[in-house]
Amino acid sequence: MKKIVLLSLIFFTLITGGCKKALDINSTRVVNEANSWNNLEDSRAKLLGVYGLTRAALADNNGHWIYGDVRMGNFESPLRQDLKAIIKNDLKAEYEVVKDLSNWTRFYRIVNAANIFLERIHEVKEKDPRYTENNMNVDVAQIRFLRAFAYFYMVRIWGDVPFITSSRDGSFENVKRSDHNAILEFVQAEMLAAAEVLPYRFSMNDIQQPGQYYNESDSRWNGTLVRKLSAYGVLAQVAAWQGKYADVTVYTKKVLDEFPRAAMGYSTTDYLTNRRGIFFDKNNNQLFAFGFIFGHQDATFVGNIESLTLAEPIVNKNLPDIFVPKDSILSIFKEPNDGRFNIDSTGVTHSQLYFTNFLGKYPIFSKIKCMQDGSSDPTFRIFSSAILFTRLEDIALLRAEALAVLGEKQGAIEVLNVVRSFRYNVDNAGAVIGSYVPYSSERSGSLINAIFNERNKEFMGEGYRWFDLVRYNKIVQRDPKFTELINTGGIYWPVAQALIDQNPELVQNSYWK
Numbered sequence: 001m002k003k004i005v006l007l008s009l010i011f012f013t014l015i016t017g018g019c020k021k022a023l024d025i026n027s028t029r030v031v032n033e034a035n036s037w038n039n040l041e042d043s044r045a046k047l048l049g050v051y052g053l054t055r056a057a058l059a060d061n062n063g064h065w066i067y068g069d070v071r072m073g074n075f076e077s078p079l080r081q082d083l084k085a086i087i088k089n090d091l092k093a094e095y096e097v098v099k100d101l102s103n104w105t106r107f108y109r110i111v112n113a114a115n116i117f118l119e120r121i122h123e124v125k126e127k128d129p130r131y132t133e134n135n136m137n138v139d140v141a142q143i144r145f146l147r148a149f150a151y152f153y154m155v156r157i158w159g160d161v162p163f164i165t166s167s168r169d170g171s172f173e174n175v176k177r178s179d180h181n182a183i184l185e186f187v188q189a190e191m192l193a194a195a196e197v198l199p200y201r202f203s204m205n206d207i208q209q210p211g212q213y214y215n216e217s218d219s220r221w222n223g224t225l226v227r228k229l230s231a232y233g234v235l236a237q238v239a240a241w242q243g244k245y246a247d248v249t250v251y252t253k254k255v256l257d258e259f260p261r262a263a264m265g266y267s268t269t270d271y272l273t274n275r276r277g278i279f280f281d282k283n284n285n286q287l288f289a290f291g292f293i294f295g296h297q298d299a300t301f302v303g304n305i306e307s308l309t310l311a312e313p314i315v316n317k318n319l320p321d322i323f324v325p326k327d328s329i330l331s332i333f334k335e336p337n338d339g340r341f342n343i344d345s346t347g348v349t350h351s352q353l354y355f356t357n358f359l360g361k362y363p364i365f366s367k368i369k370c371m372q373d374g375s376s377d378p379t380f381r382i383f384s385s386a387i388l389f390t391r392l393e394d395i396a397l398l399r400a401e402a403l404a405v406l407g408e409k410q411g412a413i414e415v416l417n418v419v420r421s422f423r424y425n426v427d428n429a430g431a432v433i434g435s436y437v438p439y440s441s442e443r444s445g446s447l448i449n450a451i452f453n454e455r456n457k458e459f460m461g462e463g464y465r466w467f468d469l470v471r472y473n474k475i476v477q478r479d480p481k482f483t484e485l486i487n488t489g490g491i492y493w494p495v496a497q498a499l500i501d502q503n504p505e506l507v508q509n510s511y512w513k
Contacts, residue, residue, distance in 0.1 A: 037123040040130045044214050046121070047139050050113045050146050051225075055290035057106040057150070058387050059303030061097050067157060067493075068463030069305075074332065074456070075322040078362060083322060089485075091494055092512060103496035104158060107150045114147035115167040138209050141197035145226045145234075148190035152238055155180045155187075156467060159492040159509060174505040184242055188235065195231035200262045201284070202227070222263075223282035223289060223386075229255050229262045230288040233390045236398050240471060245402040252399035255287075256415075259392055266392055266422050269339035273353040273367050279385040280370045287390045294372060294384040304383040305461050309365040314356055315381045323362045324460075329355060332456060335444070337424045337437055340367075340457060354460065367461055393419050393458055400451045405475060409447060413439050416451055419458065448475060485511075 036042055058064040069075055070086050077083040082095035091098060121140065124131045147165075154161045163178035163186070199206030202213040202221035208228075213221060232254045239247035259265070263284040271277040282291040292298040301307060311320040324332075333341040333354075341354045352358060356366040370385035371377065396419050403412035417438045424437040437443070444450040452472045456465065470491050473482040485491050494512035 037120045037127075039124060039128040040135075040214070043121060043124045043131055043135075043139060046113075046117050047142065050110060050117060050143055051290070053106075053110045053113055054146055054150065055292075055387065057110055058153075058290060059292075059300075060106055061100050062303060062305075062308055063101050064387055064463045065305050065308060065461070066097070066101060068466050069461060070308075070322060071466045072469065073465040074324050074328050074460065075365075076325055077322050078319045080321055089490070099496060099498075102494050103499060104154055104161060105499070107154050108162075108164070110150040111147055111164060112167055114143045114150070115165060117143045118147075119167055134209065135213075137197055138199070138213070141194040142226050144190045145194040145198075145231055148187040148194070149234060151183050152187045152234070152241075155183055156241060157493050158495060159489060162506075174503045176505045177507070181242075184238060188238055188242075188247075191231050191235050191238065194226070195228055195235070198226060198228040198231055200228050200258070222284050223286040224291065226288065227262060229259060229264070230390075233287045233395050236395060237390060240398055240401065241467070243471075243474065245405045248398055248402035249406070252395050252402065255392070255395045256399065264392055266396075266418070269353060269423055273340070275369055275371070278391065279368050279388055281384070282386065285391060286386055286388055287392060287395070289386040289388045289391075291386040292384045299372065299382045299384040301382055304370075304385050304387075305368050306371065306383040306385060307381075309461065310369060310371075310381075311362070311364055312357075314364055314366050314369060315371065317381065320362060320364060322365075324355070324365055326358065326363060329358070329363060332453070332460075335424065335437065338457070339423050365461055388462055393422075394464075397451060397455050397458065401448070401455075401471075404448050404451060412447060412451065416447075416454065419454060423458070448472075 037046075066083070066086055070077075070083055072087065072089050075087065077087065082093070082097045085091075085093035085095060085098060091102065118140065121136060121143075125133070125136050151161070151163075159180045160177035161180070161183065162175040163183055164175060197208060199209035201218060202209055202225055203211075203216060203218040205211065232251045236248050236251040236255070239245070239251060264287065265285060267278050267285060274280075278285050281293055282289070292300055292304060306315075308321040309323070311317040329341065330343065333343075336342055336344070339351050339353065341358075342351050343358075354365065354367045356364040368385050370383055372382055372384070396415050400412045400415040400419075403409075403415065417436075420439060421436040439447070439450055441447070441450075444453065452468060455468050459465070459468075469482070470486065473479055474486060477483050488511045489509050490511040492509050492511070495506060495508055500506045500508060
């Protein structure tokens with residue numbers, strides 16, 4: 001599978017330029033950078049260009065799901081040897097996809113474009129009176145967040161990475177890797193600074209962004225741009241990755257206290273799995289996401305989870321690239337009345353919203369299935385689901401995790417039950433009932449296990465699983481092999497040999513030497 005090619009991303013990549021030497025090779029520009037910071041239209045193009053580069057970095061080679069769901073996760077692959085290697089954590093295997101995903105260049109394109117934006121945006125303010133101080137401040141906040149997000153994403157994958165905060169005219173000397181802990185402190189500070197400036201919603205006369213943003217109504221921006229609660233939501237993930245659970249409680253409380261101001265809510269199970277549900281198009285319930293919007297000609301054949309998971313009878317493809325084996329499904333979805341999937345003692349399935357063709361050889365993971373314009377045409381394999389990085393249920397379960405770790409058991413149970421109330425509400429005939437099954441240790445085991453088991457079910461196919469496994473094993477330390485992976489740096493990916501050959505200042509992660 002080669003890199004996705006989207007007209008919009010080609011345009012965005014060309015107008016934002018790129019880094020050379022250690023971070024990029026053969027960067028191309030078709031617009032003279034010196035003459036492209038003149039007016040309001042330039043600022044909008046540059047801003048959306050950084051969003052486009054971020055989306056491309058996550059979607060390239062289906063990386064977001066391979067990093068998060070395929071590596072040592074629930075999924076298996078029927079045929080693809082490259083994916084089988086990643087499932088087994090054989091990240092030095094000689095496959096193009098493995099090599100490409102070991103290369104961080106695409107993330108440094110985000111960093112470089114953001115650095116250029118922050119250095120040059122004042123020129124638009126000086127030249128175009130339509131570009132107000134408020135417009136610039138909100139733009140800068142988004143760019144600072146996206147640069148910090150790129151670093152957070154890289155640190156989770158590679159640990160120490162080169163740290164660069166200036167464009168240096170697109171050409172850098174060779175740069176060493178910086179300590180990931182220091183980078184995460186920068187990430188947290190940048191995201192907090194951005195959160196203070198960003199509005200709850202755009203073009204809704206928020207005090208921090210009055211009037212129409214770039215002369216567009218709120219419907220243009222809903223779910224598209226980073227908002228105040230988006231920043232706090234990702235901050236909760238950053239703090240959880242650092243093990244700063246007191247900070248997690250602060251950030252999650254902000255989101256859970258104020259989400260109605262952002263026109264957000266929890267998802268019903270139907271909305272979670274519907275073709276036109278939370279993953280479709282763009283909407284406020286996508287707390288932080290990158291959409292592939294069919295109406296904007298963004299739909300693609302690759303770069304979406306569907307291209308990995310769907311096959312007959314959902315689409316006209318013989319076998320899925322990845323699937324969840326039946327034994328794994330039954331071991332994960334053990335509780336009755338689970339609206340996502342449940343099966344009774346006689347072997348009859350009563351809810352198959354997550355899986356289609358369960359009785360076949362390869363159950364099809366069909367939780368996410370935004371084909372074409374939300375249609376169900378199996379002959380038209382073009383997909384438009386969003387890369388949904390965080391949503392309200394993630395924030396709630398992160399809060400439950402933090403409270404459990406900090407010993408606040410009752411608070412953790414209360415938050416866990418909020419999420420459960422939207423999932424465990426069907427009877428054995430699949431009909432919705434008014435009550436739900438609250439957490440109990442007798443039914444669901446220890447509290448921390450129940451929280452992570454709930455995350456496993458809730459976020460399957462959304463790119464969470466590997467990172468959840470790392471946090472879980474840091475907390476419980478019951479798996480000697482996984483603990484060794486953590487202690488020896490085996491949780492990170494190797495650095496691509498092409499980068500090391502190009503930059504003698506780089507050293508390979510010790511586990512992969």
